[in-house]
Amino acid sequence: MxxxxxxxxxxxxxxxxxxxNINLGADVVAAFEAALEKEASPVARDILEKLLLNARIAKEENIPxxxxxxxxxxxxxxxxxxxxxxxxxxxxxxxxxxxxxxxxxxxxxxxxxxxxxxxxxxxxxxxxxxxxxxxxxxxxxxxxGGGSENMSRVTMLTPAAGREGVMDFVVNRVKDAGPNPCPPTIVGVGIGGTFERAALLAKKSLLRPLGRPNPEPEFAELEREMLTRINSLGIGPQGLGGTTTSLAVHLEVMPCHIASLPVAVNIQCHAARHKEMVL
Amino acid sequence: MYIKEQKAMKEPVRLSTPLTDDAVKALSIGDSVVISGYIYTGRDAAHKRLVELIDRREPLPFDLEGAVIYYVGPSPAPPGRVIGAAGPTTSYRMDAYAPRLIELGLKGMIGKGARSREVRDAMVAHSAVYFAAIGGAGALMARSIKEAEVIAWEELGPEAVRRLLVEDFPLTVVNDVHGRDLYEEGVKRYQKKVS
Structure with missing residues (x-):
């Protein structure tokens, strides 16, 4: 031992x-920069620029x-x-x-x-x-943070709901959350397992480097489709309208009970913070 | 692929507190504004206590007439700083209390996220506005805060009521006295049908 x-x-x-809390990850900064290139709304671009500035100020002045x-x-x-x-x-x-x-x-x-x-x-x-x-x-x-956590949900779909049912639940959750969870968000989705495992899968998916797809092509494709639908909602950064509602959708998937289709959506605000260390 | 709109941003409207009826009535959704002067902080716990004081007809810790409340629970001030990070919290949690304060003269609220029908109706009836600050930009927002003093309920920690002196505090008008809502209208502009 x-x-x-x-x-x-x-x-x-x-x-x-x-x-x-002080140093925003390089993957999130890169995602803001990429979004700035593609975003259609001038108001939204101004917000993305301010988020980049905010990350720089936090780092330089050593505040959250x-x-x-x-x-x-x-x-x-x-x-x-x-x-x-x-x-x-x-x-x-x-x-x-x-x-x-x-x-x-x-x-x-x-x-x-x-x-x-x-x-x-x-x-x-x-x-x-x-x-x-x-x-x-x-x-x-x-x-x-509490704002994005409050907009998260777990549901138990019927197996008949299938892929489309999961898609609709995730997209509608982001739509109903609107401006509240501080978009542009990262949408963590757990599919399968049990009631509590789905929630944990959703949370763990948020630890993945931002935008790295699910290793299974089938689920990577579902992530892309969900992101396209979410970014067509028009919500945009801070909910003021725009084409960047979410930066990524991350799916984590596992088998579930023959009677169930658990789905959890854990919304992460743009202040997507996680750091790790190995001892 | 979307076409990038190259429209230039308008110059911000300059406001100072306390806000007058005329100043508030002149604002429209989408206006960029910068506010200077004293504003007050309050979030869930402080709002509950404010309304309890009103119910008991007891004095409030600050004058509501023309006042602006910022929904924020700042992080602690490190040595040599006035305040820590200080971005807005989500506003709907204050919706149950806000109409009472608007009736008594509150003119401005600063937060993030959509308001209830009741709050929007109260803004129209009593001439008040709702401003959005950039959620999650706590380090940036703190730069415009020049003084911070706890004036009530220190035991609430981050939820205590503070008087802030702000200078060119940058905001966007989301709900105006005409009943319009920037979240609804802004989102409609960029919605796209997906086949």
């Missing part, structure tokens, strides 16, 4: 929390891209030959989030569901752990 100290995990989570620095969603791929020593894993992650959100001047957005009293330190983090082969630990930190 390889030993990894909880302190290393804490420090990694702290650094990733800050890094993810967006004030909603999210709940800290943390994916951990834990090698089965790793022994975490010094603190339990989830406490180490929460400890790292606590440090990162305090030291990085990030907004604490976690609260009690009814009294709305803020927990004060942005914990508990939303932690997903996968046990994988090997002796390494991969930590992915993906802060998720």
């Amino acid at each position: 390889r030993e990894i100290s909880a302190e290393e995990i804490r420090a990694a989570v702290r650094d990733l929390s800050i890094e993810a 891209i967006c004030q909603d620095t999210g709940l800290a969603v943390v994916f951990i791929e834990l090698g089965q030959e790793v022994l975490v020593v010094g603190q339990d894993l989830s406490e180490a992650v929460n400890h790292g989030v606590r440090m990162g959100y305090e030291e990085g001047y990030l907004r604490k957005s976690a609260c009690h569901c009814f009294t709305r009293t803020n927990t004060g330190d942005n914990t508990p983090a939303i932690i997903h752990v996968d046990i994988v082969p090997g002796d390494r630990v991969k930590i992915i930190l993906a802060p998720k």
Whole structure:
């Protein structure tokens, strides 16, 4: 067994929390630039230019891209030959989030569901752990804002709904969300599994480098068709009209029950933040 | 492939707070505006408390007459800065409260996303407007904020009511006093039928 100290995990989570919120990924910046070339509306082009400027200001002045620095969603791929020593894993992650959100001047957005009293330190983090082969630990930190999360949905279609039913559900979700989730968005879609697995697939699809297609040609084609329909809705950046409503559709797919066709749509705002580290 | 329209952007309308009825009535959807002066922050929790105070006929933490409320929960100010990132939050969550404030003199709201029929009707009836700021551009918006002071409910943290001094705060008019809506009209222009 390889030993990894909880302190290393804490420090990694702290650094990733800050890094993810301040430095927008190069893939997202490239997608803004590509959209700027194609966008038909002058108002929309002006917004895309301002989003590029915003990313530059955040990086230069060391402040968050967006004030909603999210709940800290943390994916951990834990090698089965790793022994975490010094603190339990989830406490180490929460400890790292606590440090990162305090030291990085990030907004604490976690609260009690009814009294709305803020927990004060942005914990508990939303932690997903996968046990994988090997002796390494991969930590992915993906802060998720409330505006786009609120526009996300899970549904259980009948198998008869098929490919067209999934297409309509996804496109209509983006249409109904309109300007609310801060377009241009990235549309994460999970198809199959169970009720909760579909949602997790949708969320995980957002971790893929922006615009990289699904490896299966059948699903890559469905991603392209969905994106074309979404960008024909006219919603555009910030919902003020335009041809860039979404930058990409990412599908993650798995088999499901013979009675079911679960579909989840997890909408990601243009502040698509995730950073990772391998220990 | 779409044809790129090369229309130049119009010069922004300059506004200062508190807003007058005349200034508000002169605005139309799609106008770019820059606002200077004091504005107030408030989001979910603060709106709930404002309306509770109104119900109990108690004084509010700021004068609503001509006021502009910015729906924002900023990130904390790092040392040497006035405020952290400060872009708008989604406005529909304030729709349940906004008509009450508009009736009492609120003239402007700043946020992102569509408003309810009730809020739009109240804007027409009492001459108020709704402006969109660029959602997710928190670092950019913070540049126009020159002072920030918590004036009520500090315990709400990011949701506390702050008085902000803004200079040339860049916005777009989304709902005007004529009942028009830029989200509806802007989207129609770029909608395309897909076979």
